[in-house]
Amino acid sequence: MSRAALLVLADGRFPAGGHAHSGGAEAAVRAGRITGAASLEDFCRGRLHTTGLVSASLAAAAALGADPVTLDAAADARTPSSALRAVARRLGRQLMRAARATWPSGELDSLAREFPKGAHQPVVLGLVARAAGLGAQDAAYCAAYESVSGPATAVVRLLSLDPFDASAVLARLAPELDLVADRAGEAARRVPSDGIEALPAVSAPLLEITAEDHATWPVRLFAS
Amino acid sequence: MKSRVDGVTTGVRATARIVARDDGRGGTSLPVLAGEGPLALRRTRATGDEARVMLVGAMSGPLGGDHLTVEADVGGGALLHVGSAAATLALPGQAKGEARYDVRLEVAAGGELRWLPEQLISARGSELYVSSRIDLARGARLVYREEQVLGRAGEEPGRLTSRLTVRLAGRPLLDQETACGPGAPGGWDGPAVLAGHRALGQLLVVRPEFTEFPAGARMLGERAALTPLAGPAVLVTAVAPDALRLRRVLDEALAAVL
Numbered sequence: 001m002s003r004a005a006l007l008v009l010a011d012g013r014f015p016a017g018g019h020a021h022s023g024g025a026e027a028a029v030r031a032g033r034i035t036g037a038a039s040l041e042d043f044c045r046g047r048l049h050t051t052g053l054v055s056a057s058l059a060a061a062a063a064l065g066a067d068p069v070t071l072d073a074a075a076d077a078r079t080p081s082s083a084l085r086a087v088a089r090r091l092g093r094q095l096m097r098a099a100r101a102t103w104p105s106g107e108l109d110s111l112a113r114e115f116p117k118g119a120h121q122p123v124v125l126g127l128v129a130r131a132a133g134l135g136a137q138d139a140a141y142c143a144a145y146e147s148v149s150g151p152a153t154a155v156v157r158l159l160s161l162d163p164f165d166a167s168a169v170l171a172r173l174a175p176e177l178d179l180v181a182d183r184a185g186e187a188a189r190r191v192p193s194d195g196i197e198a199l200p201a202v203s204a205p206l207l208e209i210t211a212e213d214h215a216t217w218p219v220r221l222f223a224s
Numbered sequence: 225m226k227s228r229v230d231g232v233t234t235g236v237r238a239t240a241r242i243v244a245r246d247d248g249r250g251g252t253s254l255p256v257l258a259g260e261g262p263l264a265l266r267r268t269r270a271t272g273d274e275a276r277v278m279l280v281g282a283m284s285g286p287l288g289g290d291h292l293t294v295e296a297d298v299g300g301g302a303l304l305h306v307g308s309a310a311a312t313l314a315l316p317g318q319a320k321g322e323a324r325y326d327v328r329l330e331v332a333a334g335g336e337l338r339w340l341p342e343q344l345i346s347a348r349g350s351e352l353y354v355s356s357r358i359d360l361a362r363g364a365r366l367v368y369r370e371e372q373v374l375g376r377a378g379e380e381p382g383r384l385t386s387r388l389t390v391r392l393a394g395r396p397l398l399d400q401e402t403a404c405g406p407g408a409p410g411g412w413d414g415p416a417v418l419a420g421h422r423a424l425g426q427l428l429v430v431r432p433e434f435t436e437f438p439a440g441a442r443m444l445g446e447r448a449a450l451t452p453l454a455g456p457a458v459l460v461t462a463v464a465p466d467a468l469r470l471r472r473v474l475d476e477a478l479a480a481v482l
């Protein structure tokens with residue numbers, strides 16, 4: 001398969017439902033913690049090195065063929081917020097639906113049977129990368145990029161931020177994306193020898209806390 | 225204890241160990257209560273069926289290069305409460321490299337551990353890696369609090385990395401790491417992670433009854449949330465401007481949950 005499959009999978013227009021989520025940015029905007037491009041960058045950088053790294057590692061491990069049920073339990077343990085676990089499973093289910101139509105695969109079929117309500121999105125993403133003929137590093141890049149592209153796009157809508165500024169934020173984060181994707185790939189390759197705890201578990205306390213609050217807002221622009 | 229190899233100070237290595245067992249008369253006995261070096265243990269007045277142990281820091285630390293370990297093993301029918309006499313202060317040391325603090329806790333079915341130590345304070349220039357591993361049997365009960373304070377009043381923090389891994393019946397229940405201070409990955413003090421808050425804490429309550437009666441998620445003020453985990457447990461995650469306000473939130477949560 002071709003590397004271009006990565007572009008299809010990472011494209012924001014791939015119909016996997018990600019556009020409805022701000023990755024915690026909506027709550028941060030409301031709290032006055034994101035007010036422009038500089039604070040958006042700081043937000044994205046923090047998200048990248050915490051949930052971004054964790055997601056990228058899970059995706060890379062799934063792409064390498066680690067047991068998805070074990071990975072899903074590891075994702076649960078790394079996602080204390082019940083609101084964020086629900087979001088991760090919903091996004092996993094939506095990605096599964098789009099991916100099975102795009103890259104039909106027996107592994108995706110069996111994961112869908114195992115988790116009818118959806119597995120954690122990064123685990124699905126890793127298996128989708130496998131189905132698309134991509135490697136662990138590709139899966140890690142995809143997850144790491146999603147961890148920052150979602151908030152950046154959302155803040156364009158939430159703050160009427162100039163889209164050029166949002167893209168510049170993502171471009172400035174590119175070297176750190178490389179770093180995170182590398183770390184994720186290394187951690188995933190250690191799973192067969194060191195077990196599932198080789199995967200990073202870095203958390204972002206404010207994302208966990210504000211997700212529970214955001215889930216109760218009666219009116220909001222984004223689902224999370 | 226402190227050792228000197230080829231003229232290089234290597235720091236303190238010390239292990240404290242507590243074993244709690246059902247004494248067969250409705251109380252808890254402590255067949256092992258062994259401190260070492262800077263980790264001294266005192267049995268204090270107990271109430272009801274619990275045994276109460278106080279971790280007393282005989283010197284300040286951990287310092288750079290130190291490796292301290294605290295272990296507790298709680299058997300079925302035993303109830304152990306562990307506190308500490310004062311906050312733990314991570315300081316830079318003469319020895320090279322980071323300090324390590326390992327916590328290893330095990331609770332058997334029908335046993336209960338209440339692990340409620342004082343704060344861990346990361347002082348300027350210190351480098352500490354904390355690894356806490358908790359292994360629970362199905363039917364074990366746990367109340368576990370940890371609080372991290374970044375710097376003494378008005379002080380820049382040191383580098384503090386802390387990973388908490390909790391397993392229930394061999395399966396992961398909670399796995400969380402925080403990394404703060406100079407040299408931590410970018411954005412640690414930004415709007416997604418701490419946003420300038422200087423105290424962060426977690427309160428974990430594991431109880432078999434949550435299987436049948438799961439708790440609902442709720443906010444505890446603006447900076448703390450209680451959430452059910454994917455298992456018979458709830459976790460309170462809180463950030464605060466300082467240690468005092470953090471403790472207030474966690475105390476309220478503890479009172480509400482217990």
